[in-house]
Amino acid sequence: MGQVIDESPTAEPRFKARGVDKHFGPVQALTQVDLDLYPGQITALCGDNGAGKSVLTKCIAGIYEIDHGQFFWEGQPVHVRTPRDAARLGIETVYQDLALADNLDIVQNMFLGRERLRNGFLYEDDMERAASKTLADLRVTTVRSIRQPVASLSGGQRQSVAVAKAVMWNSKLVMLDEPTAALGVVQTKMVLDLVRRLRDRGLAVMMISHNLNDVFEVADRIAVVHLGRMVAQGRASSFDRQSVVDYMTTGASSRSGQQANADGATSGTR
Amino acid sequence: MARAEAPETAPDPTAAAQAATLEVPPELVAQSLGEWFRAWLTRIRSGDSGVLPVLLALLIITIVFEAISPNNVFLSAGNIVNLFQQSAVFMVLAMGELFVILLGEIDLSIGYAGGVGAAITVQLVQPSTAKWPWWGAVLAGLLVCVVIGGLHGTLVTRLRLSSLIVTLGGLLTWQGAMLIILGLALSGYPSLAGLDANRQVLYNLMNGTIDPVVSWVAMAVVVIGIAALLWFGDSRRRRSGLVAPPVSLTLIKIVLIAIVGISVVAICNINRAANGTLAGVPWVIPIVLAVFGAWMVLLQRTKFGRYVYAIGGNPEAARRAGINLAAVRTLCFIICSFTAGIGLLLYASYLGGMSGNINGGQLVLYAIASVVLAGTSLFGGRGKVLHGILGGLVIGGIYNGMGLLGLDVRWQFIVTGLVLLVAITIDSLSRRSATSGSAARV
Numbered sequence: 001m002g003q004v005i006d007e008s009p010t011a012e013p014r015f016k017a018r019g020v021d022k023h024f025g026p027v028q029a030l031t032q033v034d035l036d037l038y039p040g041q042i043t044a045l046c047g048d049n050g051a052g053k054s055v056l057t058k059c060i061a062g063i064y065e066i067d068h069g070q071f072f073w074e075g076q077p078v079h080v081r082t083p084r085d086a087a088r089l090g091i092e093t094v095y096q097d098l099a100l101a102d103n104l105d106i107v108q109n110m111f112l113g114r115e116r117l118r119n120g121f122l123y124e125d126d127m128e129r130a131a132s133k134t135l136a137d138l139r140v141t142t143v144r145s146i147r148q149p150v151a152s153l154s155g156g157q158r159q160s161v162a163v164a165k166a167v168m169w170n171s172k173l174v175m176l177d178e179p180t181a182a183l184g185v186v187q188t189k190m191v192l193d194l195v196r197r198l199r200d201r202g203l204a205v206m207m208i209s210h211n212l213n214d215v216f217e218v219a220d221r222i223a224v225v226h227l228g229r230m231v232a233q234g235r236a237s238s239f240d241r242q243s244v245v246d247y248m249t250t251g252a253s254s255r256s257g258q259q260a261n262a263d264g265a266t267s268g269t270r
Numbered sequence: 271m272a273r274a275e276a277p278e279t280a281p282d283p284t285a286a287a288q289a290a291t292l293e294v295p296p297e298l299v300a301q302s303l304g305e306w307f308r309a310w311l312t313r314i315r316s317g318d319s320g321v322l323p324v325l326l327a328l329l330i331i332t333i334v335f336e337a338i339s340p341n342n343v344f345l346s347a348g349n350i351v352n353l354f355q356q357s358a359v360f361m362v363l364a365m366g367e368l369f370v371i372l373l374g375e376i377d378l379s380i381g382y383a384g385g386v387g388a389a390i391t392v393q394l395v396q397p398s399t400a401k402w403p404w405w406g407a408v409l410a411g412l413l414v415c416v417v418i419g420g421l422h423g424t425l426v427t428r429l430r431l432s433s434l435i436v437t438l439g440g441l442l443t444w445q446g447a448m449l450i451i452l453g454l455a456l457s458g459y460p461s462l463a464g465l466d467a468n469r470q471v472l473y474n475l476m477n478g479t480i481d482p483v484v485s486w487v488a489m490a491v492v493v494i495g496i497a498a499l500l501w502f503g504d505s506r507r508r509r510s511g512l513v514a515p516p517v518s519l520t521l522i523k524i525v526l527i528a529i530v531g532i533s534v535v536a537i538c539n540i541n542r543a544a545n546g547t548l549a550g551v552p553w554v555i556p557i558v559l560a561v562f563g564a565w566m567v568l569l570q571r572t573k574f575g576r577y578v579y580a581i582g583g584n585p586e587a588a589r590r591a592g593i594n595l596a597a598v599r600t601l602c603f604i605i606c607s608f609t610a611g612i613g614l615l616l617y618a619s620y621l622g623g624m625s626g627n628i629n630g631g632q633l634v635l636y637a638i639a640s641v642v643l644a645g646t647s648l649f650g651g652r653g654k655v656l657h658g659i660l661g662g663l664v665i666g667g668i669y670n671g672m673g674l675l676g677l678d679v680r681w682q683f684i685v686t687g688l689v690l691l692v693a694i695t696i697d698s699l700s701r702r703s704a705t706s707g708s709a710a711r712v
Contacts, residue, residue, distance in 0.1 A: 084592070099590045101583035103651040104576075112580055113591030121571045128512050147513040 012075055014039045014204040015060070015091075015173055020069035022059055029055040033069070033230045035223060037173060042195060042205040044219035044236070046212075048248050052228040053208050057175050060206075061093040062086035090172035094162045096181060102151035106143065107131040109150055110165045134168045135160075138197055142190070156187025163194055173204040180214050192218050212241055226251035303518040323696070324644040324660045331664060335671035343674060348542035351552060354534075355476055357666025358554045359617045363637035364658035365565050366609025369602040371641060372569075372582045374650025375426065375433035377606050379440030380637060381630025383418045384610030384617075385448040387411035391615055392460045392624040393451060395468040404468040412611045418444065419607030423600030433603075445630060452626050461623035475557065476619035479550030482539040488556070493531045497524040554616060558659070561612060565605075566655040578602060582650030613637075632683070635690055636665045643693040665689070 013036040022030040030052050037043050047053045058064045060071070062083045071078050073089050080086050086093075100109045107124070110131045116123040131146055140160040143153065150158060159179055166174050179195065180188040195218055198205050209215050215222065216236065223233035224247040231251045232239075246253035335344040343349050363380055370377045377383075391411030394402040402410070418440070425436045452459055462473040480488070500520055507514035538551040569575035577598045580588040589595055617633075618624045638648075640661030646653030668689065672682055 083590070087592075095590070097586070099584070099587040101580045101587045101651070103579060103583035108576060108580075109587075112576070112587065113593055115573050115576060117573070121567075122573065122576065125507065125510060125512055129510070145513055 011038055013037055013072075014074055016072035016075075017056075017060070018070050018072070020056070020059065020071075021067045022055055022064060023067060029228050030059070030066075031228045033225070033228070034233075035230060036221075036233070037204045037206055038221070039172070039204045040199055040202045041220040042199050042207060042218050043221040043223055043233075044215040045206055045208045045223050045225065046210075046215060046244055046248055047225035051225045051248070053225055054177065055228075056225065057093065057177060057206070057208060060086065060173075060175065061091060087169070090170060091175070092166035092169065092171040092173070093175045094159075094166050094177065094179065096177040100150045100158060100162055100165075103149060105149050106135075106146040106153075106161050109161060110134070110168055112165075114169070130168070131164075134164050138164055138167070138194055140164055140194065154187060155183050156190045159183065159187075159191050160194055163191070163198070167198060167201075167203065171203065173206070174198055175206045175208070177208045178210065179207060180209065180211060188214065212244060215244070216241065224248055303516050303522075306516055306519055321645055321656065321660055324657075324664060327643070327664050328660070328667065331667040331671065335667065335674065339671060339674040344671060346542075347537050347540035349670070349674070350537050351542060353663075353666055353670045354538075355552060355554055355620055356670050357662045358476070358558050359613050359620065359633070360636045360640050360665045360669075361558055361659050361662030362561055362613035362616060363610055363633055364640035364662050365561055365655055366606045366613065367634075367637040368565075368641050368646060368653055368655060368658055369578065369605045369609075370433065371638070371646055371648060372578050372650055372653050373599055373602055374582050374648075375599070375602075376638070376648075377422065377433065377437045377440075377603065378634050379418075379422065379437040379444055379630075380606060380610035381614070381628070381633035382441060382444035382448055383415060383422075383607045384612075384614030385624075385628055385630050386418065386444050386451065387415040387607075387611035388614035388618040389448045389451040389460075389624045390414055391472070392462060392618055395462075395472060396460050397464065397466050397469070402468070404471040407468070408472075408615065411615065412608055415607045415611030416604050419604035420600060422607065423603030426603065427596040427599045441631060441634070448630075449626050452624060459623055459625050462619060463622050472615070472619055473622060474553055474619075476552065476554050476616055477622075478553045479538075479548070480553065480556075482550050485535050485539060485551040489531045489535045489551075492559075493528050496527055500524055554619075557612075557616070561609065562655055562659055565609070568605075569655060574598065574601065579651060582652070584651075632686060635686055636669075637662075639686070639690040639693050640665050643689070643696075648694060 015035075015037040017033060017035040020030055020033040020035075021028070033052070033056060035045075035056070045053050045056070055064065059066050060080065062080045062085050065081050071080055078085075078089065080089070080091070101112065104112065107128050111127045116127050116130075118126070128146065135141070135143070135146065138160070140157075143157055143161075150161065153161065163174070163176065163179070176195065179191050183191060192214060195205060195207060199218075199220070207214075207219065219236045221234065222236050222239050222244060224231050224244060226247060226249075229251065232243075232247045232253070243253040332345070336342055363384070367377060367380060388411060391407040394400045394407035394410055395404055400407075422433070422436055422440060425431050426433045462469050464470070464473075500523060504514050504517075504520045508517070534555065535551055538555070539549050541547050541549045543549075569578065577588060577593045580591070580593065581595055581598060585595060613633075614628075617628065621628075641653060641657045642648055642661070643664055644654075644657035644661035646657045646661075668685060669682065672685065
């Protein structure tokens with residue numbers, strides 16, 4: 001539920017979550033969470049540590065199964081119980097720890113688990129061409145050779161490879177967990193440019209981030225979770241830094257609250 | 271890339287560019303042989319030297335033992351062939367052990383697990399008791415090894431036990447089992463010496479020779495086949511603009527393979543008997559090559575092989591990629607025990623029978639030392655089948671040379687221990703320098 005700020009009801013969200021509950025034993029991690037993710041838009045998911053950002057992401061990615069509530073994919077109700085279910089819908093996740101194998105090269109990492117075969121053997125030429133094309137499309141041109149081991153890449157390059165790996169599979173929704181954490185200024189810019197290109201290709205992008213600079217630089221929409229509840233979501237332009245911080249720390253903001261009421265949007269703050 | 275990042279990672283852009291060259295395998299950036307060679311030198315200086323140390327070790331061992339062995343017998347044709355035969359056992363065991371080491375696991379039991387298989391095979395061909403045909407006996411022995419490997423793998427993956435403990439238990443259990451099987455013989459230990467065809471075949475695995483002319487023809491066919499595969503593969507990749515080594519490097523590889531092939535066959539075809547004629551390539555060489563080729567294709571060209579490396583490098587990444595970790599791991603333990611079965615069968619053939627005195631514990635250490643010595647990491651994810659061949663040759667060289675000097679088993683134990691220690695120290699140090707290198711990059 002939460003506060004819906006300046007909603008744009010025209011486009012159908014690619015992904016909708018409604019009333020999602022998730023608990024681990026006695027701990028209620030998510031309570032009645034709603035979330036909308038639109039194609040061609042970057043939604044920043046903000047929240048303090050332990051607010052439930054990662055749990056929500058893992059529920060959408062099929063790593064955790066939700067207790068109550070419903071997911072909708074392009075308007076249709078769907079069940080996402082395993083990572084395979086998510087992959088079938090076109091949902092890909094880029095985790096914070098990247099999930100790349102250092103000892104494998106870029107091509108091998110991008111095709112890990114989905115290798116192309118010819119006569120039962122790995123079809124290296126074809127995989128190398130496809131990986132090369134994807135990287136070129138995303139303008140990840142800074143790597144020397146796509147046959148270099150991932151261990152030899154910089155943090156920004158590794159993140160780019162992880163993102164390219166996620167979009168390679170005709171994915172329609174890409175979720176990025178703290179993509180710019182631990183990156184320097186230049187590399188952060190490189191990754192944020194890459195995230196914009198995903199949006200320009202019409203993907204729905206969800207980006208978990210602590211970094212409000214990044215959020216306001218690329219996000220089209222912002223969603224804030226606080227103590228397992230979705231306290232606000234809406235167009236990025238209707239937030240400012242202070243209101244996001246207020247929502248993240250207290251779960252409410254006097255500033256955006258007034259704006260939301262002024263826009264006549266529904267409000268459901270509890 | 272280095273240039274783009276230079277402003278924040280390093281104040282001097284050229285320094286950053288140089289740093290980046292160190293980390294890229296030379297064959298990926300070089301367009302000509304000169305460039306490739308320079309990149310390779312830079313890489314050696316940065317600590318990643320590939321198989322160079324093991325080749326150096328081989329050279330040193332050859333020079334030292336040739337100098338100090340009585341009558342300089344080390345490099346005589348007879349001794350070189352004997353060295354190949356001794357090394358063959360270590361090579362095969364090492365190529366099996368490689369599969370579990372690549373996962374970051376270990377199998378301490380291969381000496382006796384393979385021993386159980388070999389003991390069964392040898393018992394089954396005894397004309398006084400079982401009278402099985404040799405191929406049936408070999409299949410039965412190897413099948414038992416497969417079951418043993420499956421048992422180890424299942425305990426490690428399903429019950430999440432440490433492979434060290436499981437296979438340490440295996441080391442003792444299979445030694446006992448092997449002794450029980452050997453004790454079934456009516457009298458004494460089962461021998462492979464005998465005129466019946468079945469035992470002859472097994473005896474000839476190690477001791478039989480291929481006719482010199484056939485050796486030359488077979489070697490030529492194999493070398494030309496490999497050369498053709500390399501040449502057409504690399505040129506196809508160059509034509510389609512994929513990452514490929516320069517033409518000259520492909521040619522050098524082909525020439526090296528031809529030189530090795532011709533030398534081995536030439537040495538083996540020298541008459542090495544004191545009286546009469548004994549010449550030709552021993553059967554064991556094509557057997558080792560077959561294991562080498564099969565396992566190399568499996569590791570480099572199949573999904574399974576790719577998954578082995580992925581699990582060794584980052585098990586979590588492998589799990590998220592949808593790889594069935596338990597299945598791949600179990601299969602690696604099975605391949606390890608199966609290959610050990612082949613190794614111990616060759617050992618039995620070398621000994622001319624199966625003895626309860628074989629030192630399976632020492633064989634395991636030789637196998638582990640072989641691959642680690644040649645550059646395979648005990649921490650998983652890094653290693654090649656070729657390491658088993660080269661490392662096995664080094665260990666075999668030490669073993670053989672000490673035998674020539676008349677040093678007995680006590681000294682062999684000490685040297686084995688020292689060699690293993692040195693190999694693992696090198697592995698740890700290179701890993702540490704690699705880690706500090708990547709830390710600087712992030």
